[in-house]
Amino acid sequence: MTTPVVVLVGPPGSGKSTVGRALAERLGVGFRDTDADIEEGAGKPIPEIFIDEGEPHFRALEVAAVRAAAETHGGVLALGGGAVLAEATRALLRDLPVVFLEVPLADAVKRVGLDAPRPLLAVNPRARWRELMEARRPLYLEVATAVVDTAGHTPEQVADAVLEAL
Numbered sequence: 001m002t003t004p005v006v007v008l009v010g011p012p013g014s015g016k017s018t019v020g021r022a023l024a025e026r027l028g029v030g031f032r033d034t035d036a037d038i039e040e041g042a043g044k045p046i047p048e049i050f051i052d053e054g055e056p057h058f059r060a061l062e063v064a065a066v067r068a069a070a071e072t073h074g075g076v077l078a079l080g081g082g083a084v085l086a087e088a089t090r091a092l093l094r095d096l097p098v099v100f101l102e103v104p105l106a107d108a109v110k111r112v113g114l115d116a117p118r119p120l121l122a123v124n125p126r127a128r129w130r131e132l133m134e135a136r137r138p139l140y141l142e143v144a145t146a147v148v149d150t151a152g153h154t155p156e157q158v159a160d161a162v163l164e165a166l
């Protein structure tokens, strides 16, 4: 079994994918993103999975994607913002180096909306983001072996901080 050198968790807009790619390059390892794995497996984008099959189905696909990646991927792994909601996923992360990328709403909002659409933030994105963060923060902290504050930092600076934290 090969396990990730680091798993990145955090809310939408915390820069998991951008920082993850920068980190993978520095470390000379591969980068994997469970959102991309789910889309590839389902053959459609995440918003369509939410519309066609619903969120519970998406969450089940997400647990399976995290398990597959956590057991086989030896590089940097980024998880979707809601992956920590599943107890099964939190259990899978228990013995892995997991970094929680903290981000204030203002920074997250600058990034969210520029990327792929997020079904859970489609309406009232600021208020929804705050609600999601409030509910999930304890779960990010539960799985994290380190917390890195991304506020006002470039992805390269955050990658440096993650490397220091490992």
Ligand code: S3P
Pocket: 010, 011, 012, 013, 016, 035, 046, 079, 080, 081, 082, 083, 117, 118, 119, 120, 132
């Ligand atoms: C979600 C976040 C998204 C994606 C899906 C659900 C969430 O990933 O997994 O839209 O529940 O917060 P990002 O955190 O990469 O945006």
